């Protein structure tokens with residue numbers, strides 16, 4: 353970022369977006385890192401399940417394959433995968449993940465340990481499913497030290513190709529670093545038959561990218577964290593293509609499902625290229641994770657990740673618009689520094705607010721806590737470089753455009769359509785930033801002293817309220 357501001361021209365590499373060239377791609381970059389894709393085979397086509405034994409054979413020489421699925425994904429694709437593998441001489445150990453609350457499995461750390469126990473003799477894992485099954489198979493295989501392949505059953509989220517797993521552990525939703533799949537099988541015949549709410553969820557997850565990437569940039573500008581434009585570029589065009597297909601997605605049209613699937617797979621790869629989930633997970637993901645983390649205590653069942661992310665994205669995109677309209681001259685640095693709670697008071701308030709995960713949340717907040725002097729410098733920087741900051745946040749997409757795309761596809765755009773209330777939206781907006789040490793637009797608004805005052809305006813303007 354700093355080099356760009358000083359006018360030096362950096363020549364960033366171009367990452368291929370076709371599957372054959374992306375598989376195993378690696379390049380060094382002026383950002384100082386090597387961007388690489390560890391997945392060696394992408395099979396993205398109608399009938400791709402027929403490729404599964406080649407994917408397995410090309411990636412390991414053993415005989416014992418563990419297959420993770422749930423009851424539904426086993427009947428959708430797992431049975432065929434199992435029969436194919438058996439027919440070419442593999443031993444298949446089936447691990448059907450049991451359903452929990454709401455009649456579906458959950459990605460908890462205990463569930464990961466259960467998969468590990470049941471598949472400890474496997475030499476390779478094939479996960480057949482979507483979000484939860486993918487997370488369980490990915491993290492269990494990583495912890496067992498064996499490769500895995502994913503057979504996707506719904507275009508419902510972007511985690512198939514990422515090198516992280518989203519797991520509930522000790523009451524906190526954690527993004528745990530692990531590995532990319534050795535191979536990805538995305539059979540468009542299977543994906544097109546996915547229930548519409550899962551297809552809509554995929555679009556909801558994807559629509560957060562222009563906003564989460566802005567958070568990734570903002571953190572680099574204000575907190576000096578790592579940023580590189582290359583990961584975001586991989587998915588930008590695909591995201592726009594998928595958004596343009598919103599109406600066709602609502603009708604489950606195969607060509608639109610293909611475009612969405614490809615965009616989601618590229619979005620997962622962008623996280624691997626960045627070395628973290630930052631390009632695809634900003635304040636909107638924290639709000640969704642916060643709703644998940646508070647579900648059990650409220651006797652609620654965790655909602656759809658992508659649906660929640662879509663609504664939260666409308667709110668955070670709208671928050672960016674609220675902030676952009678502020679006048680930097682109206683920011684009073686001395687007053688803001690004086691009004692800032694001490695580290696001890698902040699920790700105590702955060703710990704008290706979050707019940708069973710209060711201490712963990714307080715520890716997360718400490719990770720992004722800066723000294724009063726650094727806070728003062730940050731505010732002065734914001735005032736001096738106000739226009740530069742907004743010019744740099746070039747990936748931002750208007751909240752109204754995001755809402756329009758989601759509406760066209762029939763995705764939820766209000767909290768009540770998620771089974772949540774206006775109070776959930778308010779609490780998520782104000783407190784979700786406390787569950788993770790990542791700096792996002794929610795922290796930016798808090799640092800400018802306007803998060804609370806922004807809430808009502810943002811909710812009214814974004815149209816996320818239930819209307820009741």
Ligand SMILES: [Zn+2]
Nearest residue numbers: 381383580582
């Ligand atoms: Zn780079």
Ligand SMILES: [Zn+2]
Nearest residue numbers: 509510557661
């Ligand atoms: Zn997501």
